[in-house]
Amino acid sequence: MTPPSGLVQSSTHDGAAGARIREIRRDGGLTQQELAAAVEVSRQTIIAMEKGDYAPSVYLALKVARTLGVTVEELWGASAS
C-alpha cells in the first residue's frame, strides 16, 4: 500500500514538473539516490518531487536545478503557464 503523501505537498499536483525532473535526471545519468545525495535530501524526497507530491522550497528547487544543469523555470515554470 502506498503511504499517504501527507498534507505538505504541492497545492496543485505537479506531475509535469516531476516528469521533467525524472527525464532530465535520467538524461544526466543520475540515479535518484545520487541526486538526493547531491542536493542533501533523502531519496524519498526526490521520489515525492518526481511524483509531483512535494513542492520543494525555493532553496531546494535551486539546488536541484543547478545539480541537473537547468534553471528552476525549466523544471517548474512551464507547468504554471
Place this chain on the structure above:
Amino acid sequence: MTTTAASEGRTTFIDRIARWALDIDGDMYGDERERLHWYEGIATAAAIQWLAVPWAAAVTVWIYGRPAVVPLATVLVVMYVPCMLCQVYVQRRRVDTTPRTWSPKRITMALLTVLPYALFTIGVVHATSRDSATTSGTAVGALVGSALGMAWLAIKTIQRRRREAGALPDAD
C-alpha cells in the same frame, strides 16, 4: 531551511527555545520534506493534547476531588505555559492571532478550549469548599468570565476587520 528572526530582531529566550526545539540546522528531523511532515505530526499531536489534557483534568477533578487538585492544576499550568509561548512566538513573527472570521469550527474549538478550564475551576472549588453556594457562585463567575473572554475576542475580530479594510501603506 531557516526561520526568520523575530520582527524586531532581538533574540529572546523563546527564540532560543524554538531554535533548539525546531533543530533548524540539525539532522533530528531529516531533510526539508521530512521535517515538514514531522512538524505536521507534532502540530497535530499538540492540537489533540491542548484539548485532551484540559478535558481529562476537568473530568478527573470531579472524580477524585481534593487530592487531585494540586497535581491536576500543576499539569494544567505546565500545559498552558507552552500554549502562551506559542502565541508569543507567532505574534513576534507578525502573525495576527485574532480570528478574522468566526466559522462554526472556530466557535466549536473555542468552546472546547475554554470549557474544560471553567469546569476545572468549578470542580476545584467544589472539591475544596463543599459549599454549594460557593460552587454555584464560582460556576456563574466562570461562565461570565468565559463569556467576557469570548466577547473580548469578538471585539478584537471587529477591530481586525476594520484595520484590514483601511488602506495601509507598504511595510518596508
